Amino acid sequence: MGLEAWYMDSSDEDQRKPHRLEPNQSVTLEELKKLGVFHWKLNADIFETDPELQEIRKEQGYSYMDIITIREDTLPNYEDKLKMFFEEHLHLDDEIRYILDGQAYFDVRDKEDRWIRIAMRKGDLITLPAGIYHRFTLDETNYTKAMRLFVGEPVWKAYNRPADDFEIRQSYVASLQAS
Numbered sequence: 001m002g003l004e005a006w007y008m009d010s011s012d013e014d015q016r017k018p019h020r021l022e023p024n025q026s027v028t029l030e031e032l033k034k035l036g037v038f039h040w041k042l043n044a045d046i047f048e049t050d051p052e053l054q055e056i057r058k059e060q061g062y063s064y065m066d067i068i069t070i071r072e073d074t075l076p077n078y079e080d081k082l083k084m085f086f087e088e089h090l091h092l093d094d095e096i097r098y099i100l101d102g103q104a105y106f107d108v109r110d111k112e113d114r115w116i117r118i119a120m121r122k123g124d125l126i127t128l129p130a131g132i133y134h135r136f137t138l139d140e141t142n143y144t145k146a147m148r149l150f151v152g153e154p155v156w157k158a159y160n161r162p163a164d165d166f167e168i169r170q171s172y173v174a175s176l177q178a179s
Helices: 029-034 051-060 078-086 167-178
Strands: 004-007 038-041 064-070 095-109 115-121 124-128 134-138 144-150
Touching: 004 029, 029 038, 051 124, 064 078, 064 095, 078 134, 115 124
Parallel strands: none
Antiparallel strands: 004 115, 038 124, 064 144, 095 115, 095 124, 095 134, 095 144
């Protein structure tokens, strides 16, 4: 199955639920690309030796990587971390995540400021551009194992919305208006 994405409802129900509109309004990979969101489907079972992953890392300059397991029994301050990940924010650098096991959601804002939910499953690698408002959550399985990739040393700083004064946000918004 390919990457699945859709416009979200405005329900305050548990963030781990799918939150699909009725009827569902799907979002295509092409529409995500227009927002600067890119996706690859890889074989997570061979991530340590995968030539396709190695090629992507080389082409994109992803020199740093680590692996995080997000599950209640493995992540210290689990509930606090989930709340922090789900706060709407941006980064000054691209966010690159590769799901090695489990499932999760990335939510991104479209040009009209509507939420799009992206369902991430084992083998999905995604890049979110610097300056895009987004958030992250697990789904109802409450588990994912992800590779975090960076160009150079990792930068963990998130800037919660509003962060419109940052040059990277203004550049990102300008790129949307140009497309």
